[in-house]
Amino acid sequence: MTPRLVQALRESERGAAAIELALALPILSAAVLGMSDLARAYSLKLQIEQAAQRTVEQVEQQKYVLTASYDTSLTTEATSAMSDLGYTTGNTITPNSWLECSSDSGATWTKQSSFTGSCNSTDITARYVSVKISRTYDPLFSVHNWPGSATVYGYAEVRMQ
Numbered sequence: 001m002t003p004r005l006v007q008a009l010r011e012s013e014r015g016a017a018a019i020e021l022a023l024a025l026p027i028l029s030a031a032v033l034g035m036s037d038l039a040r041a042y043s044l045k046l047q048i049e050q051a052a053q054r055t056v057e058q059v060e061q062q063k064y065v066l067t068a069s070y071d072t073s074l075t076t077e078a079t080s081a082m083s084d085l086g087y088t089t090g091n092t093i094t095p096n097s098w099l100e101c102s103s104d105s106g107a108t109w110t111k112q113s114s115f116t117g118s119c120n121s122t123d124i125t126a127r128y129v130s131v132k133i134s135r136t137y138d139p140l141f142s143v144h145n146w147p148g149s150a151t152v153y154g155y156a157e158v159r160m161q
Contacts, residue, residue: 048154
């Protein structure tokens with residue numbers, strides 16, 4: 001090559017944008033793919049939370065079942081809510097029903113061992129139900145040294161009495 005050609009190539013800026021794009025594209029692609037995976041995981045979390053809220057709302061309308069724990073109704077309704085979302089398997093549903101009593105006008109509450117139990121006649125009585133739904137989220141793209149999945153939770157609670 002002649003010295004004049006070498007000088008012209010050294011001073012030329014043609015192709016600089018293509019080189020910059022080639023250097024930045026892998027980083028930008030990884031960021032976009034990571035954000036899409038996070039968006040999918042957050043969407044799943046919102047769906048599970050809505051299913052849990054739907055569950056306690058449905059059970060709250062069944063107030064006539066006060067002779068027993070609401071755990072069976074919570075499990076049935078949560079299973080139905082998740083099935084309506086298209087998640088028929090792989091869900092973990094944890095129902096809970098409990099009774100709390102307060103003898104000091106609601107300043108402190110004591111959790112009782114039985115949902116169907118009773119408080120002293122002068123105590124304030126409160127019965128609660130809650131449901132926790134969890135599901136494993138598997139990302140679209142795996143990354144080296146990443147565990148590969150995460151558990152996503154939804155929780156809802158309501159006072160029944």
